Each structure stands twice: as structure tokens, then as C-alpha cells.
Amino acid sequence: PRAPMIAPSILSADFADLGAEARAVAGSDWLHVDVMDAHFVPNLTLGLPVVESLLAATDIPLDCHLMIDDPGRWAPPYAAAGAHNVTFHAEATDDPRAVARDIRAAGAKAGLAIKPGTDLEPYLEILRDVDTLLVMSVEPGFGGQSFIAGVLSKVRTVRNLVDAGELSVLVEIDGGINADTIERAAEAGVDCFVAGSAVYRAQDPGRAVAALREQAAA
Ligand code: DX5
Ligand code: ZN
Numbered sequence: 555p556r557a558p559m560i561a562p563s564i565l566s567a568d569f570a571d572l573g574a575e576a577r578a579v580a581g582s583d584w585l586h587v588d589v590m591d592a593h594f595v596p597n598l599t600l601g602l603p604v605v606e607s608l609l610a611a612t613d614i615p616l617d618c619h620l621m622i623d624d625p626g627r628w629a630p631p632y633a634a635a636g637a638h639n640v641t642f643h644a645e646a647t648d649d650p651r652a653v654a655r656d657i658r659a660a661g662a663k664a665g666l667a668i669k670p671g672t673d674l675e676p677y678l679e680i681l682r683d684v685d686t687l688l689v690m691s692v693e694p695g696f697g698g699q700s701f702i703a704g705v706l707s708k709v710r711t712v713r714n715l716v717d718a719g720e721l722s723v724l725v726e727i728d729g730g731i732n733a734d735t736i737e738r739a740a741e742a743g744v745d746c747f748v749a750g751s752a753v754y755r756a757q758d759p760g761r762a763v764a765a766l767r768e769q770a771a772a
Contacts, residue, residue, distance in 0.1 A: 556745055558770035559583035560763050561617050561726070563750030564608075565599065565697045572604070576612035578759040584617035584638065586728070586748045591622040594646050595695035602631055609636045617748075619667065619728065621694045622646065626653050633662030641665030641688050641726075644677055654684045665726070669694060674708045678715075681723045686746075687712055691739070692729030697750040701730030706742040713743025733769060740770040 561584040567575035576585055587605060592598040608616060615638030620629055625642035626649065632640045633656075640662045647653050654664035665686035666677060670693060681687055689708050692699035705727075715721040727744045732752035739747060749766055756762035 558740060558744075558767055559746040560753075560767050560770070561586040561746055561748045562753040562759065562763060563588060563697065563728070563748050564754070566750035566754035569600070572608060573611040575754065575759075576608065576614060579753060579763050580614070581760060582614055582763050583746065585612060585614040586617045586619060586750075587637075588750075589618060589620045589622060589632075590695065593623045594643065595621045597695045602635060605632060605637060606635050615639070617641070617665075617726075617746075619665075619688065619748075621667075626656065629653055630656045630660040633657045633660035637662050639663045639665055639686060641667050641686060643667045643669070643694070644680075645669055645672060650677070650680050651683050654680070667694075667728075668708070670702045670705050670729075674711055681712070681715075681721050684723060686724045686726055688726045688728055688748075689744075690729055691727050691731070691735075694729075698755075699730055701732075701735040703735075703738060706738065709739070709742040709744055717743075731766070733765070736766055736769050737772065740772075744770075 562579040563586040565588040590597045590599040617639045618637045640657045657664040663685035666684045667688035726746040728748035731749045753762045
């Protein structure tokens with residue numbers, strides 16, 4: 555069986571103390587960093603300077619989720635700075651293949667994200683040219699929303715293609731993942747689970763990561 559990966563989202567962390575918040579989840583596989591531009595989504599978070607500071611503050615590989623317009627222009631610098639994974643939205647570009655190519659050329663893994671209402675079918679071919687598919691299970695923009703279980707059919711489709719050897723993409727899910735929802739997502743075939751409020755609103759974020767990982771592996 556696949557070893558489940560857990561990626562705490564710092565969107566629910568204390569932005570004035572991100573170094574400590576990263577240390578609190580030291581056992582995590584990735585640290586998920588939500589970049590929002592107040593255009594692609596109706597919220598504003600952080601950008602490259604904060605990512606650069608985080609890179610210096612933690613050894614956890616950074617999983618940058620860019621919820622921004624014009625990723626062709628803005629995504630490659632995150633890769634060049636040293637992010638492990640740079641994920642952009644399919645809905646934000648006409649040429650996802652070019653964006654993925656440029657991210658890889660700048661030294662990171664490339665991820666394609668799709669919103670809950672976005673069909674998978676038009677992007678199946680492009681999945682050959684990215685490393686990660688991020689399936690959004692809430693509308694992007696805010697933490698603490700409820701899990702949309704309907705997106706799991708997209709997870710199952712990709713899982714089947716990967717298990718059949720037709721694709722080699724890693725399947726990540728983002729939004730509303732907690733103790734009540736992670737088992738359903740695991741069953742559908744998710745590899746990597748993003749969790750914001752379930753980790754950083756917990757008394758002990760490190761223990762919350764371990765508990766989610768155990769649940770996902772069960
Ligand atoms: C939402 C972000 C998520 C968010 C998830 O747009 O992409 O990464 O942090 O938060 P929770 O886990 O609380 O739904
Ligand atoms: Zn995210």
C-alpha cells in the first residue's frame with residue numbers, strides 16, 4: 555500500500571511566527587503554502603519573499619499552491635527559489651503544458667490544480683507532463699470550509715490510471731480534510747493530504763499530523 559503523505563497548510567498557522575509553526579509539524583512530508591493574489595481568488599495571503607524566508611527556516615519540502623492569475627509569469631520564480639513543488643491552477647492559464655515545463659526547468663516538481671467544479675477530462679493528457687494533480691475539495695480561497703465529497707470521483711479516475719501504469723502522477727487533495735473525511739479520501743486513492751485547520755487548530759499540530767497519517771493508512 556502507498557504510504558500516505560501529509561502536507562499541513564500554513565494558511566491556518568500564525569503568520570507572525572511561521573518558523574515555529576513549521577517546527578511544530580516537523581514530521582510532515584510537505585509544508586503546504588497557499589499563495590493567493592486577490593484576483594484568481596477573493597483573498598490575499600503571501601508571496602515570494604515569505605516563501606524565501608520559509609525556505610531558510612525549515613527543511614520540510616515546500617508545496618507551493620499558487621491560486622493566482624498568470625502563473626506562466628509568476629510560478630517559475632517559486633521553483634527557482636527552491637520550492638519542492640509548484641502547483642498552479644488549470645483555470646488560470648491557456649497553456650498549462652508551458653507553465654509546467656517552465657516550473658520544471660526552474661528546478662521544481664510541477665503540479666496542476668483543479669477547482670471542485672472543473673472537469674478532469676480536458677486535462678487527462680496534460681497529466682503526463684506534470685508531477686502532481688491537486689484536486690480541490692473546497693472552493694479555493696479560504697481554510698476551514700466543508701469537504702466536497704463529489705470530487706472523489708476525479709481522484710478515483712486518476713488513481714485507476716496510475717495503478718494501470720498509464721500515468722505516474724501523484725494525487726493530492728486540498729480542502730476540508732480532517733478526522734471525519736480523510737478515510738474517504740484515502741479510500742478513493744489520494745497520495746497526499748493537505749490539512750490546514752485540522753492541523754493548526756489542534757492543540758498539538760505535530761500529533762494531529764501523526765493522527766491523520768495513521769487514519770489515512772488504515
Ligand atoms: C484553500 C487552500 C487550502 C486550505 C485548506 O484555498 O488551498 O490549502 O488551507 O484548509 P482546510 O484544511 O482548513 O480546509
Ligand atoms: Zn492549498
